[in-house]
Amino acid sequence: MGILSGLFHSRDKPTNSTNGSGYRFFLGQSTSGKPVNERSAMQMTAVYACVRILSEAIAGLPVHLYQYREGGSKEKALKHPLYRILHDEPNPEMTSFVFRETAMSHLLLWGNSYSQIIRNGKGEVVALYPLMPNRMTVDRDDMGHLYYQYQVQDSDTPTMKDGTVILKPSDVLHIPGLGFDGLVGYSPIAMAKNAIGMAIACEEYGAKFFANGATPxxxxxxxxxxxxxxxxxxxxxxxxxxxxxxxxxxxxxxxxxxxxxSISPEQAQFLETRKFQIDEIARIFRVPPHMVGDLEKSSFSNIEQQSLEFVKYTLEPWIVRWEQAINRALLSEKEKESYFVKFNVDGLLRGDYESRMNGYATARQNGWMSANDIRELENLDRIPAELGGDLYLINGNMTKLQDAGIFAGKEETENEEVLELDESDSNGDGTGAADSHAERHHRRGKLV
Structure with a gap:
């Protein structure tokens, strides 16, 4: 008990992370002399571009609620009330795209995304409302239990009144970014304030340079x-x-x-400095430079590979954060056994038309995709089952290794039976010879 009480006491009021806005001491004046916060950083075109790219990518992905079926397969849980909330309309004021875009921008700028969960009398989720991270505080009570404290303003969700509201963890969909304790994430803007501050200083210098008639x-x-x-x-x-x-x-x-x-901007390497800071900001968000307009090191042959790496190494970690946070907060313990949420990234991984058709042909010929499976991926109408749309086909000239030569073995066995029958007829009195002869021909016909 002493160890547990010490653990809860040490994490009750940590110095920098569990307290939701504690990381903000990193914000403020940067070494370049420019103040940096989440809103001033968004005035930088590179930061705005990275946040917009990632937010729109997450918001644009189809998200579905699935249910396991017998045999390990899955199907969309279209009748579950949570399906429509995630896929179409989280609340009466927002579409699913706008909600996820807003939540993702909070996650990228403040390092945390908070949304209030509205439930009915049965405990079912009926709405989700995004909350501003800079007004949320995460802390522990005397028993070591987490609670969320939110400062409400007039423009906030209509489900809250002005003042301070205490929310239970079951009432908050919290998606944390990278952090030190696994509970609250740190702001990427706060962590990279010096790089962003230098970019702001370079942009301001360029603006003043031209404001002074290029002779400063x-x-x-x-x-x-x-x-x-x-x-x-x-x-x-x-x-x-x-x-x-x-x-x-x-x-x-x-x-x-x-x-x-004054010296020229080329002599001061002004343009090179600005370009490097853009690459630095793209590196912070792990966005390929060509996606923020830097095509210097990009070509037709490597942009496709960079785009695939963007999905795998940039989007996939964010998608996993979203999926696991939604499964944890919005599904009951009983529902977690048979339901799960999944983002569909197939659209981002689609190749050109020829590559897709070649891939579909391979899948079709090897029996692990039907015609309707392929048509659904291409957004085409299904072929009726009676016309063979759900059939799984394979090439007829392929067989298992242990079955190789099996027909030859059967033919040899049946030939031996025919010879034995001939010998038995020759040793008799000849009766029934015509019938046995016809039967032998019949057997040989089957072999052929």
Whole structure:
């Protein structure tokens, strides 16, 4: 008991993760001097592109509730009330696509996705409403049990009132990202704030560079004494500052001379720095560079392979998080024995038309796909069963190794029986010879 009480006490108020927003101490000022948080990071085109790509990919995948049948097969549980909630409409205000897109964007920016589970009197799930992660706190009570504390605002779900609401774990669909305790995930934006802050600084520098007419700094030299230098500087900026005044011809009076002191963006490797930061952000989210517009190292031959790797190594871990979290939170203990949720990624793995047809032909000829199985994958109408749409066929010239030569063995056995019959007739008085002769021919005909 001492060990268990110590365990619960140590995890009751951890310093950085179980407390839902504890990771936020990582956010704030970056080493580049630019403040970084989830919303400012989304103003970076690379971050916005990565979040949008992953959110739309998860939201666009078909999601189904399946039920096991006898023999190990499965079928869609179309009559289960949870099927429509996941596949079509989680709540009266959102489609399934919008709900999953919103939840996935929370997961990518804050490292956690929270949704309130609404149940009826039977305990069945009737609706799911997304909750803002930055207003959710996950903690433990004195008994070591988890609870969720949410700060409600007017714009939130209509099932809650203003103030602080305490939710039980059974009332929250929580999908955590990568974390240190397995309960609450860390924000990728917080962990990569320096890389994102540098990208923001580079973008701001480029904007100011062109705002200053591509000549961001210089010195106006006067051979004498300038009585009002501020007026001269303001007059110069008014005439030649801004991108609209770029390349204007300056007229200098009284022996004044202009000396630029800035260096070109190429000399400062400005463009290379910006490009590297885009690759850095794509690396954070594990998104192939060609998907965020960087085609420098992409070609016709390797983009298809990169797209397959995107599904396997980027999307699949997120999909598993979603599936297991939904199975854990939305299915009862009894339902978990026969129901499960599955995302269908076949659409993302589809090859070109010729490759698909060759694959279908192999599957059809080897008997592990029927015509209707193939037509369903191609979104075609089923062939009626009486016309053979559900038949599983194989090539007739294939047989098991241990059955090789079995027909030859049968033929030899039957030939021996015919010879024995001939010998028995020759030893008799000849009666019934015509019948035995006809029977022998009949047997030989069957052998042929």
């Amino acid at each position: 700094g210089g010195i106006l030299e006067h051979p004498g004494t300038v009585k009002d230098p501020a007026r001269v500087r303001d007059s110069w900026n008014a005439a030649f500052g801004g991108s609209g005044n770029a390349n204007k011809v300056a007229v200098l009076e009284e022996g004044m001379k202009y000396t630029p002191i």
